Amino acid sequence: MTEVTGAAAAGPLPKGGQWLRLDNRFLPPLLITSILLTAHLSFGILEGWERTGLAIVTAFASEMVLGRITYGKWPYAASAYITGISVGILLRSPFLWPYALCAFISIASKYVLRFRGRHLWNPSNLGVSLVLFLAPETVSLLSVQWGNVVAPMVVIWLLGSVIVWRVGRFYLSATYVASFLLFSLVRAAVTGIPWVAAVAPITGPMYQLFIFFMVTDPKVTVRPMWAQCLVVFIVAFVELILRLNEVVYAPFYALCVVGPCALLVEMWLDARRAKLVVVGAGFSRPDKGQGIA
Amino acid sequence: MVPANRPHLLRLVWTLLFVAGVAAIPVLNRRTLATAPTVGSAPGRFGFHLQEVAREAGVDFVHQPPVFDPQLSHIMPQVASTGASVAVADFDRDGWQDFYFTNSADNSLNRLYRNGGDGRFTDVAVQLGVAAVNRTGTGVSMGAVWGDYDNDGYEDLLVYKYGGPLLFHNDGGKAFTDVSARAGLPTWVNANSATWLDFDRDGRLDLFIAGYWADGLNLWRLESTRIMPESFEYAANGGRKYLLRNQGDGTFDDVTQAMGITSRRWTLAVAAADLRGTGYPDLFFANDYGVSELYANQGGTRFVDVAENTGVGRTPKSGMNASFGDIFNDGRLAIYKANISEPGVLVQGNDLWVPKEGGSANGEYDNLAPSLGVDLGGWSWGAQFGDLNNDGTLDLYLVNGYVSAGERSSYWYDFSVIAVGHSSIIGDARNWPDMRGRSFSGYQRKRVWVNDGVGRFTEVAQSVGASDTHDGRAVALVDLGNRGVLDVIVANQGGPALVYRNTVTPGRHWIDVELEGTASNRSAIGARVETRFSGRTQRQDVLAASGFSAQNQRRIHVGLGGATTVDTVTIVWPSGRRQVIERPAIDQLHRVKEPA
Numbered sequence: 043m044t045e046v047t048g049a050a051a052a053g054p055l056p057k058g059g060q061w062l063r064l065d066n067r068f069l070p071p072l073l074i075t076s077i078l079l080t081a082h083l084s085f086g087i088l089e090g091w092e093r094t095g096l097a098i099v100t101a102f103a104s105e106m107v108l109g110r111i112t113y114g115k116w117p118y119a120a121s122a123y124i125t126g127i128s129v130g131i132l133l134r135s136p137f138l139w140p141y142a143l144c145a146f147i148s149i150a151s152k153y154v155l156r157f158r159g160r161h162l163w164n165p166s167n168l169g170v171s172l173v174l175f176l177a178p179e180t181v182s183l184l185s186v187q188w189g190n191v192v193a194p195m196v197v198i199w200l201l202g203s204v205i206v207w208r209v210g211r212f213y214l215s216a217t218y219v220a221s222f223l224l225f226s227l228v229r230a231a232v233t234g235i236p237w238v239a240a241v242a243p244i245t246g247p248m249y250q251l252f253i254f255f256m257v258t259d260p261k262v263t264v265r266p267m268w269a270q271c272l273v274v275f276i277v278a279f280v281e282l283i284l285r286l287n288e289v290v291y292a293p294f295y296a297l298c299v300v301g302p303c304a305l306l307v308e309m310w311l312d313a314r315r316a317k318l319v320v321v322g323a324g325f326s327r328p329d330k331g332q333g334i335a
Numbered sequence: 336m337v338p339a340n341r342p343h344l345l346r347l348v349w350t351l352l353f354v355a356g357v358a359a360i361p362v363l364n365r366r367t368l369a370t371a372p373t374v375g376s377a378p379g380r381f382g383f384h385l386q387e388v389a390r391e392a393g394v395d396f397v398h399q400p401p402v403f404d405p406q407l408s409h410i411m412p413q414v415a416s417t418g419a420s421v422a423v424a425d426f427d428r429d430g431w432q433d434f435y436f437t438n439s440a441d442n443s444l445n446r447l448y449r450n451g452g453d454g455r456f457t458d459v460a461v462q463l464g465v466a467a468v469n470r471t472g473t474g475v476s477m478g479a480v481w482g483d484y485d486n487d488g489y490e491d492l493l494v495y496k497y498g499g500p501l502l503f504h505n506d507g508g509k510a511f512t513d514v515s516a517r518a519g520l521p522t523w524v525n526a527n528s529a530t531w532l533d534f535d536r537d538g539r540l541d542l543f544i545a546g547y548w549a550d551g552l553n554l555w556r557l558e559s560t561r562i563m564p565e566s567f568e569y570a571a572n573g574g575r576k577y578l579l580r581n582q583g584d585g586t587f588d589d590v591t592q593a594m595g596i597t598s599r600r601w602t603l604a605v606a607a608a609d610l611r612g613t614g615y616p617d618l619f620f621a622n623d624y625g626v627s628e629l630y631a632n633q634g635g636t637r638f639v640d641v642a643e644n645t646g647v648g649r650t651p652k653s654g655m656n657a658s659f660g661d662i663f664n665d666g667r668l669a670i671y672k673a674n675i676s677e678p679g680v681l682v683q684g685n686d687l688w689v690p691k692e693g694g695s696a697n698g699e700y701d702n703l704a705p706s707l708g709v710d711l712g713g714w715s716w717g718a719q720f721g722d723l724n725n726d727g728t729l730d731l732y733l734v735n736g737y738v739s740a741g742e743r744s745s746y747w748y749d750f751s752v753i754a755v756g757h758s759s760i761i762g763d764a765r766n767w768p769d770m771r772g773r774s775f776s777g778y779q780r781k782r783v784w785v786n787d788g789v790g791r792f793t794e795v796a797q798s799v800g801a802s803d804t805h806d807g808r809a810v811a812l813v814d815l816g817n818r819g820v821l822d823v824i825v826a827n828q829g830g831p832a833l834v835y836r837n838t839v840t841p842g843r844h845w846i847d848v849e850l851e852g853t854a855s856n857r858s859a860i861g862a863r864v865e866t867r868f869s870g871r872t873q874r875q876d877v878l879a880a881s882g883f884s885a886q887n888q889r890r891i892h893v894g895l896g897g898a899t900t901v902d903t904v905t906i907v908w909p910s911g912r913r914q915v916i917e918r919p920a921i922d923q924l925h926r927v928k929e930p931a
Contacts, residue, residue, distance in 0.1 A: 112349075134681075134683070136682065136704065137363075143359060143360060146356050147356045147357060151353065154346065176357070176360040177361065177363070177364035179676075179711065180711070192759075195757065238756070239749070239753050239756065239766050242756030243752055245755070245757040246755035248755065249755075290751045
C-alpha cells in the first residue's frame with residue numbers, strides 16, 4: 043500500500059513549538075492503524091493478532107535490514123509498517139507463511155524491481171497480487187464487510203477522504219471511485235446483474251483500503267496530475283475488463299499491471315525529452331529519482 | 336571507501352532473495368496441500384477400505400430439495416441447499432442400527448430404513464407413520480434427531496423443518512405417534528439443527544432447536560425479499576433458538592430466554608457435550624455468516640456465551656458443522672467446525688478447536704486445523720470423528736460440495752461481488768445475481784483424514800474408496816453389521832444416499848459400549864466413556880446431534896489397534912455417577928445399564 047506520501051515523506055520533522063502539529067507523514071500510518079484497531083476490536087476481523095503481527099514484524103525487519111545495508115542508514119519505518127499492516131489486514135489464510143512471505147516480497151520489491159532509480163510497483167500491491175496468483179488454494183483476501191451498520195463505513199470514508207485530501211491525493215481516490223461507478227454501469231449492462239450488486243464491492247473494506255492506500259501511492263504514480271488521473275482511470279478500466287472475465291481480485295491485478303506500465307511510459311517520455319534537451323541545449327536534467335545506492 | 340561495485344552486488348543479492356521468496360510461494364502452497372487426495376494407493380494401506388453398497392443393500396433414497404417462493408428462483412439452489420440429513424438409532428431395539436433420511440420437496444416422503452441384520456435394509460417409514468411429514472403448507476424436513484424423551488426405552492424422533500417441528504413418540508418400535516401438539520413445540524421454526532440434551536441433569540432429555548432463517552418467515556410465501564443475511568460474516572438477523580425443558584409429562588416448556596440464550600445468528604449446526612468438565616452439557620453453535628457461539632452451562636440454571644473468551648468465537652466464518660472428538664487420546668474434546676475454502680476466492684479454512692494443554696481459567700482453545708492438516712476441505716458440510724481403521728485414534732470423515740450444476744461454469748465470481756456488499760445490498764435477495772445454472776463449489780472430492788495420533792492427519796479419501804462427488808450434507812458413522820467397524824452413511828443434497836461398507840485390516844481389535852441410563856436419561860445422552868488401553872485413554876461421549884444434520888449411533892466404538900487388553904472403561908453418567916469396568920473383554924459389545 044501507499045508509502046508515506048510525497049513531500050511529507052521527504053520533509054523534516056516539526057521542530058520547537060510545532061511539535062504538536064501532526065506531521066503529514068504520520069497520517070497514513072495513523073489512519074490504517076485506527077482502521078485496523080476499530081475494525082478488529084469492534085468486529086474481530088483478524089483471525090488472530092499473530093498473523094498481522096508477523097506481517098508487520100517481517101516487513102519492518104526486511105526494511106531495516108535491506109535499507110541499512112543498501113543505504114548505510116536506517117530507513118524511515120512508516121512505509122514498512124504500512125506495508126506490513128496492509129498485508130496483515132488484507133490477506134486471509136489459515137497458515138502463517140503467506141503473511142511473512144508476502145510482507146518480505148513486498149518490501150524486497152522496492153529494492154529489486156527498480157528502473158532508473160525508481161521502484162515500479164506499490165509494494166504490498168505486488169506482494170499481495172503475487173501471493174494470490176501463486177497460492178490460490180491457501181490464500182484469499184479480506185472480502186467482507188466490517189459489521190452491518192453504515193456508521194463504520196461512513197467514518198472510514200470520511201477519515202480516509204480527509205487524510206488523502208490533506209496529503210494532496212484526494213483527486214486520485216475520487217477519480218477511481220467515479221470510474222468504478224461508471225464502469226459498474228457497464229458491467230451491470232453487459233452481465234445482467236443488478237447494478238447495486240455491481241456496485242457492492244466498493245462498499246467493502248477491501249476497496250476502502252485499496253482506494254485510500256494503494257491508488258494514492260505517490261512513489262509509483264506518474265507526475266502530472268492529469269496523467270495520474272488518467273492512470274487511475276485506466277486502472278479502473280482494466281479492472282472492468284478483468285471483472286467481465288470474472289477475476290475476483292481484479293482491482294489488485296489491474297493496479298499491478300497498469301501502475302508499472304504507466305511509470306515506464308513516463309520514464310520513456312522523460313528520456314525522450316531529455317535527449318531533445320541535450321540536443322537543444324547541450325546538457326541533461328539530473329534524475330530526481332532515488333538511486334539504490 | 337565503498338567498493339564501486341557494491342551497489343550492484345547488493346542488488347544482485349536482493350534480487351536472488353526476492354526471486355527465492357517468489358519461488359517459495361508455489362512450493363509452500365503445494366506443501367500445504369500435501370495431504371490432498373492421493374489416488375492409486377493400495378487398498379488397505381491405511382488400514383481400511385470403503386465400498387459403496389447402498390443400492391445392493393436396498394437403500395435407494397434420493398433426496399429432493401425444496402422449491403420456495405418464485406421470487407427466489409434466481410438463487411433457488413442456494414436458499415434450498417439444505418435438507419438432506421441422516422439420523423441413526425436402533426429404534427426397534429433388535430440390536431441392529433437403523434437410520435432415518437429426511438426429504439425436502441413438498442409432499443416428498445422421508446425414509447426410515449430398518450436394518451435386517453443381513454446387510455439389507457427396508458424402508459418402513461410409511462408403515463410406521465414417519466414418512467409423510469412434508470405436506471404442502473406445513474414446511475419441509477431439514478433434519479431429525481433421535482432421543483428417548485419419555486425414558487420408555489425406545490428412541491423417539493424429532494423432525495425439525497423449515498416449518499413446524501414434529502415429535503414422534505416411538506410406540507415400542509412398532510409405530511410412531513405424532514405428539515407435537517401435545518408436547519407444546521413451537522408452531523414454526525426455520526431450523527437447520529436440533530439436539531437432545533439433559534441440560535439440568537434431571538434425568539429427562541430436553542430439546543434444543545436452532546432457527547436459521549428469521550422467525551415468522553414463510554419461504555413459500557414471501558412478503559419481502561429482504562430475507563437474506565445482513566452480512567456475510569456478521570449477520571445477526573437469523574432465527575431465534577428454542578431451549579425446551581422436558582417437564583416429564585410429555586410436554587416441554589420454553590426456557591430459552593430464562594436460560595440466557597439470546598442468539599439470533601444463522602445456526603447451521605449444534606452439538607452438546609460437557610466441554611468444561613462441569614458435569615453439565617454445554618452447547619456449541621456453528622453459525623453461518625458469523626462467529627461461533629459456545630454457551631457454557633452454569634450448573635443447569637443458565638447458559639453464558641463464552642465463545643469469544645475461549646477463542647472459538649472470535650473470527651467470523653461460515654460455520655456448517657459441529658462435532659467433538661478426543662483426537663490426542665488425552666481426554667480433551669476438540670471441536671471441529673467446517674467452513675468454506677474455495678481456491679482463488681475464499682480460504683476460510685475449517686477450524687479444529689483444541690483445548691489448550693493444561694487448561695486455563697477461561698477454558699481457551701487453539702485452532703490446530705492448519706498444523707494438523709484438516710483445514711482445507713472445500714465447501715465443507717458434515718464431518719464426524721470415528722476410528723475408521725480401528726487403530727486406536729479418531730479419524731475424521733468430511734463431506735462437502737455446495738451446488739453441483741453446470742460443470743464448466745461457476746457462480747463464485749458473482750457471489751464474491753454480492754458477499755462484500757453492505758447490509759442494505761446483501762440483505763435483499765433481489766440484489767443477488769442470477770445463478771443461471773452455474774455450479775457453486777460443486778463436484779467436490781470428499782476428505783477422509785486418518786489420524787496418526789501424534790499430530791498429523793493424512794487425507795486418504797480417494798485411496799480408501801470415498802470417491803463420490805455429490806453435494807454432501809450429512810454424514811453418520813455406524814456399525815451397520817455389528818462387525819466391530821464403523822460404516823459410513825452419507826446424505827446428499829438433491830442426490831442419492833450412500834452407504835459405505837467399511838472393511839478393516841484384520842488383526843485390529845475393538846470394543847463397543849452401549850449405555851442405558853436409569854437415574855440418567857435412558858438414552859444416556861451426555862454420558863462420558865473413557866477407555867484406557869495401551870497406556871492411553873480415549874474419551875468419547877454419547878451425543879445426540881453431531882456434525883451437520885446428522886446423528887451417529889449412540890453406541891461407543893473404540894478401536895484398539897494391536898492392543899489385546901483394555902485396562903478400564905470408565906463411564907461418567909449424566910447423573911454424575913461414575914462406573915469403572917475393569918479389564919472388559921475386547922472385540923465385543925458391552926451393554927451397560929446405569930447402576931442404581
